[in-house]
Amino acid sequence: LSGTIAVLDGAACNYIFWDGAAGSLPGGVVPPMHGFWVQAVAASPSLTFANDSRVHSADNFKEDVENVLELKAITDVSTFNDRTFIRFREGTTNNYDNLYDARRLWGSSVAPQLFSYSSDNVELAINAFETPVDNEIITVGFRIDMNGEYTIIASGMESFDNSLPIYLEDIKENAIMNLREIQEYTFDYNMEDDPARFKIHFADPFGIHEIGDKIINVYAYGKDIYVNTPDVQGEIVVYNVMGQEITR
Numbered sequence: 001l002s003g004t005i006a007v008l009d010g011a012a013c014n015y016i017f018w019d020g021a022a023g024s025l026p027g028g029v030v031p032p033m034h035g036f037w038v039q040a041v042a043a044s045p046s047l048t049f050a051n052d053s054r055v056h057s058a059d060n061f062k063e064d065v066e067n068v069l070e071l072k073a074i075t076d077v078s079t080f081n082d083r084t085f086i087r088f089r090e091g092t093t094n095n096y097d098n099l100y101d102a103r104r105l106w107g108s109s110v111a112p113q114l115f116s117y118s119s120d121n122v123e124l125a126i127n128a129f130e131t132p133v134d135n136e137i138i139t140v141g142f143r144i145d146m147n148g149e150y151t152i153i154a155s156g157m158e159s160f161d162n163s164l165p166i167y168l169e170d171i172k173e174n175a176i177m178n179l180r181e182i183q184e185y186t187f188d189y190n191m192e193d194d195p196a197r198f199k200i201h202f203a204d205p206f207g208i209h210e211i212g213d214k215i216i217n218v219y220a221y222g223k224d225i226y227v228n229t230p231d232v233q234g235e236i237v238v239y240n241v242m243g244q245e246i247t248r
Contacts, residue, residue, distance in 0.1 A: 001038050001039065001045050002038060002040075002098040002099065002102075003020060003098065003099035003100055004019045004020075004039075004100075004101070004102035004103075004126060005017065005025065005028070005036055005038055006025075006036065006037040006038075006102065006105050007030055007034055007036050008107075012079070012080060012081045012082065012107070012111065013107050013108040013111035014081070014082045014108070014111050014112075015105040015107055016083070017085075017102040017126050019100060019102060019126045019128070021065045022085055022126065023085055024070075024083045024085070029055050039103065041098045065159065067087050067089070067159055067160055068085060068086075068087040068156045069087065069155075069156045069157065069159075069166065069179075069200065070083060070084075070085055070154070071083065071086070071114060071152055071200075072114070072152070072153045073113075073150055073151070073153075074151050074153065075112060075144075075148065075149075075151075076149065078111075080108065080111035080112060082112045082113055083114065084114045084116055084124070084125055084126070084140070085127065086127050086138055086140075087126070087127070088160075089128040089129075090130075090131070092128040092129060092130055093119075093130065094118065094119035094129055095119050095122075096118045096124070100126075100128040101122070101124050102125040103123070103125070104124055104125050109144070109145040110144065110145055110146055111144065113141075113142065113144060114142055114152070115140070115141050115142075116138055116139065116141065116200075117138070117141065123141065136201075136203060137199050137201055137202075137203075138202075139196050139198070139199055140196075140198040140199065141195040141196050141197070141198070142189070142193075142195060142197055143195045144189065144191075145191060147190050147191055148189060149189070150186070150187060151184055151185065152168070154166075154184075154185075157179055157183075164202060165178070165204045166180060166200070166201070166202060167201040167203075167204075167205050168185055168199075168200060169199040169200075169201060169205060170185070170187060170198055171199065172187075172193060172194075173187065174244070175242065175243045175245070176201075176239070176243040177242065177243035182242075182243075216229045235248065
């Protein structure tokens with residue numbers, strides 16, 4: 001069997017998942033009288049529950065897990081929502097791993113569907129990667145059978161090393177936001193949009209590099225921006241506080 005489990009959340013109109021340590025199923029506890037899904041990855045699988053697997057508690061629990069980014073998509077016209085998780089975990093690869101990754105199960109077509117892609121282009125609800133390397137970029141997909149305005153809410157940035165940058169990029173709008181500073185991003189969606197619209201950067205996407213002992217001064221006066229630069233080649237891009245490109 002694969003290493004993840006899925007349960008249908010009727011209020012969200014989507015599936016929720018657990019990989020043994022992280023996910024949207026609180027504590028990995030399957031509520032009474034609920035069905036659940038696991039994936040068979042070999043012939044003649046078996047699934048056994050021991051008595052000590054039973055939980056007697058009014059409250060589900062959730063442990064703090066390191067290196068887990070949660071993205072939640074919501075709509076302002078219903079309670080429907082969806083969540084996807086990107087995490088870094090030892091022993092995984094950037095391709096689909098059935099012991100660590102959760103394949104996407106599709107909920108209602110009128111509920112937001114949020115997911116990420118493995119390096120071999122598998123759509124995942126929980127996506128476990130190796131420890132991030134320089135400029136790690138993960139593609140995030142979104143789809144719903146309704147045009148409208150939707151919001152992505154990010155959480156879990158504090159579970160990563162404080163020195164690791166985490167940015168969300170909207171390719172369609174050419175917007176980039178620092179998730180450590182701004183946790184919500186609202187966007188207009190059209191059903192004709194490419195689902196692979198977003199990217200998560202675990203690095204500074206602006207590509208700032210060392211330029212030796214050369215000094216560049218940037219300052220504003222009134223409505224003008226002044227850039228004093230030595231004899232170097234490069235590109236100047238101006239963004240507003242929402243991460244949208246103004247001029248280049």
